[in-house]
Amino acid sequence: MSWQGWLQILIYVAVLTALTPLLGGYMARVYMGRRVALERVLGPVERGFYRAVRTDPAREQDWKRYGRTVLVFSALFWLVLYAILRLQGSLPFNPLRFGGAPWNVTFNTTSSFITNTNWQYYGGETTMSFFSQMAGLAVQNFVSAAVGMAVLAAVIRGFARRETTKLGNFWVDLTRSLLYILLPLSIVGTLLLVSQGVVQTLTGSVSLTTLNGFEQVLALGPVASQIAIKQLGTNGGGFFNVNSAFPFENATTFSNFVEMLFILLIPAAATYQYGRMIGRPRQGWALYIAMLLMLAIGLGNAYHQEARATPALTAAGVHATADGGNLQDKEQRFGVANSALWSTATTAASNGSVNAAQESFSGFGGMTPLVNMMTGEVIFGGVGSGLYGMLLVVLLTVFLAGLMVGRTPEYLGKKLQAREVKLVAIGTLYMPVVVLIAAALAIATPAGKQSIYDAGPQGFSETVYAYTSQTNNNGSAFAGYTGFVQPNAPGNDGATGVPFADLVGGFCMLLGRFIPLLAALAVAGSLAAKRPAPAGPGTFRTDSPIFLMLLVGVVVIVAALSFLPALALGPIVQGLTNQLF
């Protein structure tokens, strides 16, 4: 570890913290229906869209109707995306003449992008036409992010309002997310990235002869416009197979900083947005601090571990120094500090993009991304989904605190009753259940084991990582898992895939997206109906340091109870021995 590395990390945290109230305050205005400056230009577009989808923006929905609109919209978009990907051979913008991928891979990819996961069983530059990338996948980068942000806005209203059933209008929340938050930030991001060398063209590729006489083909494409929203919307699906390690996707140390900032920008701002919308900014900051604390612990571990040699490097006789560290599958310009920071941020948020291969992290170093996901993506988490997930954990914490002191638990003055607590339990505990069942199936059956690439405990880690990542809608991978079926010849019709992994993973992603989404909406619906009681002397404060510690404790304990045995068989055993496999 070097002081320059820590300095960069400090700068990152400082910039993120400074932007949180600025963007968060703006986002609160957007969702509270206040007028924002961009409306002067885009107001007519917004109103035109409401007319086109035949909604009256003043008519709000209760939680059931809101949830139903989300489901119908997502299901129909799923069908459209599936069709685009399968039919890409007959669609325009296909300079490299790629055919469609088989049904099983396409099922996985479609579910992946609809659910904001962006798990990729395909290699972008060798299988996807520009039409699929732009009009199929990148559209979902916007839309799945906006759906998450819309649902969060509705859930927050449930916490903030009293004695009503109405949570908002889905179409309004969706449109305002896209028009006033995601699109403007993406345009700024695109220009910043292109200025650094991230490519943006409709030319398929350039062939050349290198200085020493080799043929080299530069894969190009409309990359920057997709990468900006991929980072911003916690999507993470790369244009290229090696994601943001590839220089045309992440060209310089500055583009790297912008892309890392974009990972946590909106999830962090959402904490402040929350504080403003419920009229208690301290509550928002309390969540921000709890999240930052958990991020810092994971980051410290990852940086510390990656600055040292792995067993394989030691066995080879390499002297990995502090400023070199474990550079296997890492880029020189990013070094270990930025690789560790990116890896921590991308798994804390449910982003999943990478600038270095997660698989080549050391045993303990690889635990940071894995454990971040195992917390249920509540350390900032996905855009929208991270905070509504965290709010469920907050309610769980309040409930546990209530049990300890023997008082009826209440949050923001609203009493939690059996219905809310049951919903909270479903919304938080479905995740370990799905992950562990899927991983157990995959490790115990020949069809599942077919996907494993590395020998020994690393193969087990690959499997657990794959289903943890997909169920939590993250999308990062120990990419050896089914990686060997990736095509390695240009013009290939697409990965053939492994049907078992494609299907189980696909269902994990769908469950992981829609169970907590509906649980959070249902909780919000029932909280909205309650009448808050004024705080009394016995009220447990939820913006105090004690509550923060309790909250972090609950996150850690739930994850540890669920996953410690699995971790012990994979990364922990790898971290403790120098044995090679």
Place this chain on the structure above:
Amino acid sequence: MRRDIVGSVVAIVVLTISLGLVYPLVMTGVAQVAFHDQANGSQVERDGKVVGSSLIGQDFRRPVLDANGRPKVDEDGNPVLEADPAWFQSRPSQTDYSANVTFFSNLGPDQKDLADQVKANLDAYLALERPYTPGLTADRVPVDAVTSSASGVDPHISTANARIQANRIAAVRRAPLDRVLALVRQHTDGRGLGVLGEPGVNVLGLNLAVDKEFPLR
């Protein structure tokens, strides 16, 4: 339900066209005008011909010849390559420096295959550099020189790595070492804004400069 379906269908069409076509195409247009070179892959030309991209690393090895002067091939029929002493060498690549088919090595921290690969890289590096850098030992070899990068086309090597290779380049090209080291410094990309990332030497840029000033006969 019917209202939801009708609204969704309209929304899907509108969003696909606006976010999926208008947004990327407009951004392409703006990028092509405002940042033409960067948007097209930062291509580098020499004598009017494109020889690479300043962002993409290249293969500076050469074919190994057999006793009859023909290129040697391995059991898969691929040519056997070795480092060409006349050039600064890029980091090892798991993709043979492919810039259109990318993948990670996907070798975990405790894989024997990885240890073997890194060991082979280390031996090759020592064999190449030791004649020009006497006393070079394994513990002085920079990690970046023997590990493959994430992209397979890392354009940079560490400054420590470049300084070791400079001894060889100076000897092979009969150039003053001071001048070669000056070129190394010139082609070192510092930390972004003075603080971000790690310094790295751009291998293609450096080799172009070296070849211009000290061409092979």
